[in-house]
Amino acid sequence: MTIVSQHSTAVALKNVTRAFGHRTVLDRASLTIHRGELFGLLGPSGSGKTTLIKIMAGIDRADAGEVHMLGVPMPKLEMLHRFGYMAQSDALYMELTGRQNMAFFGKLYGLRRSALNRRIEETAALVDLAEHLGNPVAAYSGGMKRRLSLAIALLHEPEILVLDEPTVGIDPVLRQSIWQELHVLSRNGTTIIVTTHVMDEAEQCDRLGLIREGRFIATDTPAGILQHTGAASIEEAFITLSQRTEGGARA
């Protein structure tokens, strides 16, 4: 084990800023996520969640600020095999079967044949796709494509999983089993960063980062956020915190 992998901080962001043209999408966002944490990013559409996790995964680059993943400054190509990234839109080969897609990405991650075959079976079972692996992805429903993308992100047992709305289009029963698996992975040391719009998913995270207009308005456990705001739900807490931030900005 290297010194880097003993680092207890998985994600360290300091004053991360990102603009597209004149629009500042991330505005000095700072955040620390510990190894093994299941961390939820919550915020309205357009608040900067996807931009932030793309920067964490090394797919995009901050204009200013510092990004360290597992102690390594990002972006860094060599880090990619240590991450599992599931984008919001599925990056799959439609003409290939589910199994062929998994094999393609598994080889990219450097998995050898026996490990690859074992992991294809394990992750396909996890997302309930085992019976469909022989079919071309073009014939999959939207939810099946999401499930395949999730299985691919898990293939190489990454140290950090970065999931952008992983359960959109997935039925409630399977959604629950996927979340159970996320808990198991995190208990076993995988750091998981997940964006969500679903409040009951947010409540299952160890900690939440509430993001609004590219800035964190709160970072705490779900219970801590409720206690701090006196709100009955995370949704209500978000509104309360947004109003406080607006009031603070006007004052």
Ligand SMILES: Nc1ncnc2c1ncn2[C@@H]1O[C@H](COP(=O)(O)OP(=O)(O)OP(=O)(O)O)[C@@H](O)[C@H]1O
């Ligand atoms: N490559 C890009 N070029 C220009 N604008 C961009 C680019 N990527 C993101 N944006 C803009 O940045 C803002 C934040 O986008 P982002 O996808 O990070 O939000 P989000 O919080 O993930 O939203 P959602 O929940 O809808 O996915 C949006 O206004 C979006 O249009």
